[in-house]
Amino acid sequence: MSLKPVGIGLMQGLFVVFKHATRKRITEQYPEERLTVSRRTRAQELVWDPGLCTGCATCVKACPQGNLKVTTSVGPNNNYIVEKFENDEGRCIFCGLCVEACPYEALFFGRRYERSQYSRGELIADKDEMSGDDKERSAYFRPDLYDDLPEQTLLIYRKHKKII
Numbered sequence: 001m002s003l004k005p006v007g008i009g010l011m012q013g014l015f016v017v018f019k020h021a022t023r024k025r026i027t028e029q030y031p032e033e034r035l036t037v038s039r040r041t042r043a044q045e046l047v048w049d050p051g052l053c054t055g056c057a058t059c060v061k062a063c064p065q066g067n068l069k070v071t072t073s074v075g076p077n078n079n080y081i082v083e084k085f086e087n088d089e090g091r092c093i094f095c096g097l098c099v100e101a102c103p104y105e106a107l108f109f110g111r112r113y114e115r116s117q118y119s120r121g122e123l124i125a126d127k128d129e130m131s132g133d134d135k136e137r138s139a140y141f142r143p144d145l146y147d148d149l150p151e152q153t154l155l156i157y158r159k160h161k162k163i164i
Contacts, residue, residue, distance in 0.1 A: 037111055039139045039149040042094045045110035046087050047137050048130040052106035055080035062101035067092045087130065089115060090123035100141050109138040111149075 028035060037043065055072035071084035099107050112135075117123050139146040 036150050036153045037113060038152045039146055041111060041113075041138050042096055042109050042140055043111050043113050043138060044089060044094065044115040045112050045135075046089075046092075046098070046125065046130055047108040047110045047132075047135040048085055048127060049106045049108070050082065050085075050127065050131050052104045053082055053085070054104055054106075055082045056103070058101045058103060059098035059107055062097040064095065064097065065091055065093060068098060082127065085127035085130065087125050088123065089125055090120045096140060105142065108142060109140045111136045111138050 055070060057070045057072070060066075060068045060070050065088075067088040069084060069086040070082065072080040072082055075081040094109070096109065099109055115123070136149075137145055139149055
């Protein structure tokens with residue numbers, strides 16, 4: 001059994017503290033500075049295109065949780081009109097099966113990640129919330145969108161200031 005001189009453990013601990021105290025910062029100041037997420041992210045929202053949707057409810061059948069609700073009615077020329085399209089984002093596991101199952105490419109993942117609410121009832125997104133021109137679509141399962149989206153920002157590739 002070897003005995004260490006007194007204070008060696010303290011010196012090793014202080015060395016680690018000073019080494020990390022003088023390294024470059026990688027912390028982002030969140031509300032002011034936001035990272036760009038991956039182009040193929042499965043973020044916490046679904047984006048629905050009402051112009052492409054036919055109301056076939058294939059996405060509803062593909063959802064393992066049963067979160068999607070689609071109500072249609074027969075309109076003129078015997079085509080379906082989507083009256084209600086909802087997703088319970090509080091229960092959704094964001095597996096992507098609904099996006100992959102859509103034969104008309106009317107359902108996408110969004111790129112927003114700030115979807116927290118105070119109550120679960122507010123997490124039910126209806127067709128007005130899910131459709132909109134301001135919604136940025138993810139390239140998950142849609143490779144034709146990949147080149148149009150901004151590149152992901154990673155902390156390891158950013159220039160950081162040194163702590164004094």
